[in-house]
Each structure stands twice: as structure tokens, then as C-alpha cells.
Amino acid sequence: MGASILEVGRTGVSPIAAAQRMVARDLRLAFRKRGQLVQPLAFFAIVTTLFPLAVSPELSRLRDVAPGVIWVAALLSSLLGLEFLFRDDAHDGTLEQHALSGQSLGWLLFAKTVAHWLVTGVPLALMAPCAGLALGVPLASIGGIVASVALGSVTLSMIGAIGAALTLGVRRSGALLSLLTLPLSMPVLIFGARATELAVKGLGFAPPLYLLAALAVLGVTLAPLAAAVAVRISLE
Amino acid sequence: MAWTWFHRLGSPPHVYAIARRLTPWFGWAAAVAIVAGLYGGLLLAPPDYQQGDDFRIIYVHAPSAWMSLMVYTTMAVSAAVGLIWRMKVAHAFAASCAPIGASFTFAALVTGSLWGERMWGTYWEWDPRLTSELILLFLYLGYMGLRSAVGDIQRADRASAVLAVVGIVNVPIIHYSVLWWNSLHQAPSVMQLGRPTMPAAMLVPLLIMLLGFTLLFVALLLVRVRAEILDRERAASWVAEAVAS
Amino acid sequence: MSGFFEMGGYAAYVWPSYGLTLVVIVLNILGARRLLAKSREAARQRCAMRSER
Numbered sequence: 319m320g321a322s323i324l325e326v327g328r329t330g331v332s333p334i335a336a337a338q339r340m341v342a343r344d345l346r347l348a349f350r351k352r353g354q355l356v357q358p359l360a361f362f363a364i365v366t367t368l369f370p371l372a373v374s375p376e377l378s379r380l381r382d383v384a385p386g387v388i389w390v391a392a393l394l395s396s397l398l399g400l401e402f403l404f405r406d407d408a409h410d411g412t413l414e415q416h417a418l419s420g421q422s423l424g425w426l427l428f429a430k431t432v433a434h435w436l437v438t439g440v441p442l443a444l445m446a447p448c449a450g451l452a453l454g455v456p457l458a459s460i461g462g463i464v465a466s467v468a469l470g471s472v473t474l475s476m477i478g479a480i481g482a483a484l485t486l487g488v489r490r491s492g493a494l495l496s497l498l499t500l501p502l503s504m505p506v507l508i509f510g511a512r513a514t515e516l517a518v519k520g521l522g523f524a525p526p527l528y529l530l531a532a533l534a535v536l537g538v539t540l541a542p543l544a545a546a547v548a549v550r551i552s553l554e
Numbered sequence: 555m556a557w558t559w560f561h562r563l564g565s566p567p568h569v570y571a572i573a574r575r576l577t578p579w580f581g582w583a584a585a586v587a588i589v590a591g592l593y594g595g596l597l598l599a600p601p602d603y604q605q606g607d608d609f610r611i612i613y614v615h616a617p618s619a620w621m622s623l624m625v626y627t628t629m630a631v632s633a634a635v636g637l638i639w640r641m642k643v644a645h646a647f648a649a650s651c652a653p654i655g656a657s658f659t660f661a662a663l664v665t666g667s668l669w670g671e672r673m674w675g676t677y678w679e680w681d682p683r684l685t686s687e688l689i690l691l692f693l694y695l696g697y698m699g700l701r702s703a704v705g706d707i708q709r710a711d712r713a714s715a716v717l718a719v720v721g722i723v724n725v726p727i728i729h730y731s732v733l734w735w736n737s738l739h740q741a742p743s744v745m746q747l748g749r750p751t752m753p754a755a756m757l758v759p760l761l762i763m764l765l766g767f768t769l770l771f772v773a774l775l776l777v778r779v780r781a782e783i784l785d786r787e788r789a790a791s792w793v794a795e796a797v798a799s
Numbered sequence: 800m801s802g803f804f805e806m807g808g809y810a811a812y813v814w815p816s817y818g819l820t821l822v823v824i825v826l827n828i829l830g831a832r833r834l835l836a837k838s839r840e841a842a843r844q845r846c847a848m849r850s851e852r
Contacts, residue, residue, distance in 0.1 A: 487713075494703050
């Protein structure tokens, strides 16, 4: 692993190769700490379990709130691992190596964020339909739920990367991180929940999905740049 | 030569002196405009034919709402200037904006919900304007939270500046998403602020109030920015002279 | 004159709005002045300490 850290950002390595190595390295590190990997998913499952207990066990009533429940739970669980997105690398100096490597820091952070999305966003998207079925949504809506959560969580990860980079120098940053990222995530919540709702009702959910895609494109292009500026500030 | 004014704007002692000299002018102009606006709004303007005297809340609600957005824009622009040209003074301006903006956003929310209670029969309606305003308040709180969490003032300046710039990119997105979200759920609200048929007797006091609040913002900003400049100029020799009196 | 204060029956909504806005304005003015006074005092103490050394 030691070698791969140094090679990730070596000059002379093509950007694509650097990003691939970064993703592979972060995935390997993530799978070493399985506990941390499972925590957001367990949290998601628990939060969705709370709603039937609090609202009503009747599936007909739960079906109406299911899209909102799924999305609020997904939004909150995506916050959980965020604090550690750049933290370990900042502590052991790896992040500084990335900044000095000659590769674009924004590009490397983008790769890191993609790796983060692969271990948080994708499992959430796969779990969301299970939660949905438990809340009484029809089987036919599964595709729409998976698509909307997968697409929305890209943007959530990108916004989260900015927040994580900004709070790098802050101790116990969890609450602050939520305060920074949640207001920025509201458009994702709105369109994501809308797409899920339409899918549950069996209607065409393409329009809100397109808007989610637009937000994802915006996040993917701009957020890593902002995160890179923020990381450089914290390294100063 | 033409750029000397720009460089002077970046010089803390110069800005400190200018701010000190200009504060009373803006302060008193704001006081005159606000008193005139209140007189016009409360006494001269006729009651609205539909809403009666209740519409007079507009004379404090609209200026507060205007402040919330205008102050955020000012904050983001000075933050961007500070980031790009590494101007300490610009960061001082950005930092001074946040508490002012947050407090007027709060005022806009409360006056809006008081108005809403009359118009809609409930204190809180998930009206797109009120919802966006609430999110704007969260953005201000996040900005101030980040500033107070980062100990070092230079790093707090730059980190919060990134947040302000990211926020300004998001403000229109948030606004339109809330607007669309709302239109999916309910018919447009009965409130029509942008009604072009507002008679002059109602409109003129409103414009005067908007002007008064803006002048007040400038005066508050000039006072706060002096404090922020002093905090940033710890080692400078001109400070001793400036605070001697 | 009493009609003015009754605001056509909406006094309960109009006056709290004006009152709250007034409070926000006053607190802003006081807050800005106090902030400046505090920063000036801190700067003055720093200067005094430096000249002693």
C-alpha cells in the first residue's frame, strides 16, 4: 500500500491512471474497515424502521410517505461517513503529497469522492428499494427508486466533499458539517423525492430524474474544484 | 495610474480611515430615509382595498427580505475578491456581512409569518419564498459556524470565503427548486407582491424604506469592517495611532 | 389617533412586525458598536504591551 500512495500522484502518470489508482486504493482501505462501511447502511435501515413505528403500521399510509422517508434517511446516512472522507489522509500527510504531486488536486479529490460514492451511494441505492418494499411501495417502482437514489447520491457525495474539505481543520466537525452541507443538498432532496414519488405512483419519473442528472453534472464539474481550494487552505 | 484606487482599497489603514469618515453620513442618511419611509408607509399610504391596514407589514418585511439577499450577494462578492486577489480587507468586509444578513433574514421570516397568519390563516406556510428564506438563514448560520470553528483568522477567512462562493452558486438553484417543488404541491399563493398596479402612495414609501435599509447596511458594514480590520492588523504600526484617540 | 394604533383591527400583526424589525435594527447598531469598541480595546492593549517591551 505504501508504494501505491506515492505512485497515485507521481508526475508522468497519466491523470486517468492516477485516478484509477486512487479509487482502487481508497476502495481497498474502505474494505479493510468493514465496520465503518456497514454503519451508514445500518443507520439507513434503522431510520426507515422508525417511521412505521412512529406513523402507523398501515401500508396504505406508509406508501404515501415512503419516498420522503427513503430520501431523508438516505440524506442523513450519506452524512455519516463524510467526516472521514479526507480526514485520515490529512492526518498522515497523504493529502499533502497529493497536493504536491503535480496531478490536479481537484481531479484526485474527484477520484476520492467517486470511491466514497461507490462505497456509500451505491449500497444505499441498492438498499433503498428494500426499505421501499417494507414501506409498501409496489415492486414495479424499484427501478425508479434505484435510479433516483444512485443519481442523487452522486451530488450528495460531491457537496459532501466540499463540506469535508472545509471542515478539515476543525475538531469534532460532525454537526458543523451537517449545517454546511444540508442546506446545499435541498435541491437533491426535492427532485429525488419527487422522482421516487412518481415512480411509486407508477407515473413517468423522467423529468425530475433529468434535473437530478443536471445537478449531478454540476456537482461533478464544480465541486472538486471548490474542494481542492478548501483542501489547500487547510494545508497552509 | 487608473488602478491606484483599487490598490488603495486593499490598504487596511486607508479603508479604516475612509470607513470612519463615511459612517456618520450613511448612518444619518439611513435614519432620515427610514423615518420618512415609516411616516409615508404608516400615515400617508392608504389602506389596501383587499387587505386593509395589514398590508403595511410590507414596509418592514420587503426591506428585510431585500437585505437578506443583497447582504448575501455582497458577502459572496467580497469573499470571491478576497480569495482571488488575496485581499485582507475584502475578507474583512465578507466577515462583517454575515451577522447583519442573518439578523435581517430572521426579521424577514418572522414578519413574513405574521403576515402569513393574516393572509393564509397560519403562521407558517411552505410558501417558496419563505422556504428559500429559511434555507438562506441556514446558509448564513453555516457560514458563521464555520468561521467560529476555524481558530486561525486567515484560514477562517479563506475557508468561509469558499463556502460563501459555493453558496451563491447554489442560491438560485435552491430558489428555483423550491419554487418548482411548491408548484407541484399546491396552487400559487394568494400573495402577489409583484403587483404592478401598486399606487404611488404605497410604492414610494416602500422604495424609500428599501433605500433606508440599504444605507443602514452600509453604515453597519463600515463600523463592523473597522473592527475586523483591527483584528487582522495585529502587528501594524498604524493601529496604535488609529486607536489612540 | 386611536384608529392609527388599531391598524384597522390588525394591530396584533402590524405592530409586532414593526417592533421586531426595530429590535433587529437596534441590536445591529448596538452589536456593531460593541464589536468595534471591543476590537479597539484589544488593539490598544496590544499596542501598550508592545511599547512596554
